[in-house]
Amino acid sequence: MPRLAAASLAGTAIEFYDFFVYGTAAALVLGPLFFPGFSPLAGTLAAFVTFGVGFVARPLGSVLFGHLGDRRGRRPVLVVSLLLTGASTVAVGCVPAYGSIGVAAPVLLLVLRFLQGLGLGGEWGGAVLLTAEHAPAGRRALWSSFPQVGPALGFVLANGVMLALSAGLSEAQFAQWGWRVPFWAAAVPALAGLWLRSSLPETPRFLEIDDHARVPLVEVVRHHGRLVLLAAGALAAGYAVFYAVTTWSLAYATQRLGVSRTVMLTCVMGAVVVKGALTPLLALLGDRFGRRPLCLTGCAVCAVWMLPMVSLLATGEPLLMFLGILGALIGFITMFAVIAAYLPELFEARVRCTGASVGYNLGGVVGGALTPVVATALAAHGGRVPWGVGVYLTGICLLSLGCFALLPETRPAPAPAMEAEADAATG
Structure with missing residues (x-):
């Protein structure tokens, strides 16, 4: 289990690094470079639209790679999705700006962002099933939480590289070529991840299936459509909160409040590190008390915290901004620490x-794709404190709270022997 968990964590870290580095670049530099005829606000909105295209592609990727995973196995999904996302990310760093090739520049950016999202749409399912279908029932949430640590590591890596470049280069150097370096650097971990994943075993649960679904999506829609919609609505709050504090807040603080890139990236990275460290601990609570109670608690915390969070961000004071972001991410990870065990348990193995x-x-489409665009527009038409953003996020959290309330609990009730096996597996 430690080896499998490490492989899942490394893979999700690499793929989310690719995804997050685009979001950071969209908040900081892509608007002026690829949409120079727009005003600063319109350029940022246009860059966030290309960011949102990745979320639109993710469900398509989940259908494509989900079919592969249910028909051919979980392991092929891990290899192909990583290759697609890594190649697309490196290519983004090679796209010339609008000044060099005109309208072809934003079009290429859009296409590559779509391919990024397509790959990431397959990555998550393969990574979490690798651990969930190997893990003992009594510790399934714990072992499945390691792929959920990957996004935190990917975010810290992406923003750490951006932070180092931002601090070490002039504004002109960063805009001219510095922002491209994190995209080029994605090639190294992608190749390492492909080598690591090529030797992973198939999950025992998949090998036990003798009646594979011919068209898994059709079966899911026909027999599990309500579950899929409830799950999407429930997870929307987590996506909205996460991308509000890690993407929109960067643009808002640097452009509206005049906070330096270095300070803002440091605040967000510090909060994400805490979030990553708390993930396995909260997952243990999910194994002890159930998945649904933690999801309801985290969603309620986010709903209560959104208005205080935007007021703390509006101060422009680094410590207060950090506290606002940290509170939001603690609520977020209370939900998402157990999601990697919860969602697979909702569906039968064959689909x-x-x-x-x-x-x-x-x-992700409901909560992540629109949030940076909507939040930027709402903040532009409000006062210094973007209360409209807080109200918008609170509304999404309340919607998700209702969806979580309608989902069933899935935590297994392990026999004493199974608990002993789980304790032995985790030492």
């Missing part, structure tokens, strides 16, 4: 890769 992946990534 699990498709069902869990589609539900997870549809939530």
Whole structure:
């Protein structure tokens, strides 16, 4: 289990690094470079639209790779999705700016962002099933939480590289070529991840299936459609909160409040590190008390915290901004620490890769794709404190709270022997 968990964590870290580095670049530099005829606000909105295209592609990727995962196995999904996302990310760093090739520049950016999202749409399902279908029932949430640590590591890596470049280069150097370096650097971990994943075993649960679904998506829609929609609605809050504090807040603080890039990236990275460290601990609570109670608690915390969070961000004071972001991410990870066990448990094994992946990534469209665009527009038409953003995020959290309330609990009730096996597996 430690080896499998490490492989899953490394893979999700690499793929989310690719995804997050684009979001950071969209908040900081892509608007002026690829949409120079727009005003600063319109350029940022246009860059966030290309960012949102990745979320639109993710459900399509989950259908494509979910079919592969349910028909051919979980392991092929891990290799192909990583290759697609890594190649697309490196290519983004090679796209000339608008001044060199005109309208072809934003078009290429859009296409590559779509391919990034397509690969990431398959990554999550394969990674979490690798651990969930190997893990003992009594510790499934714990072992499945390691792929959920990957996004935190990917975010810290992406923003750490951006932070180092931002601090070490002039504004002109960063805008001219510095922002491209994190995209080029994605090639190294992608190749390492491909080598690591090529030797992983197939999950025992998949090998036990003798009646594979012919068209998994059709079965999911026909027999599990309500579950997919509820899962998407439930996860929307997590996506909205996460991308509000890690993407929109960067643009808001640097452009509206005049906070330096270095300070803002440091605040966000510090909060994400805490979030990553708390993930396995909260997952243990999910094994002890159930998945649904933690999801309800985290969603309620986010709903209560959104208005205080935007007021703390509006101060422009680094410590207060950090506290606002940290509170939001603690609520977020209280939900998402157990999601990697919760979603697969909602679906039968023969369509699990498709069902869990589609539900997870549809939530990203609802909560993640629109949030930076909507939040930027709302903040532009408000006062110094963007209360409209807080109200918008609170509304999404309340919607998700209702969806979580309608989902069933899935935590297994292990026999004493199974608990002993789980304790032995985790030492």
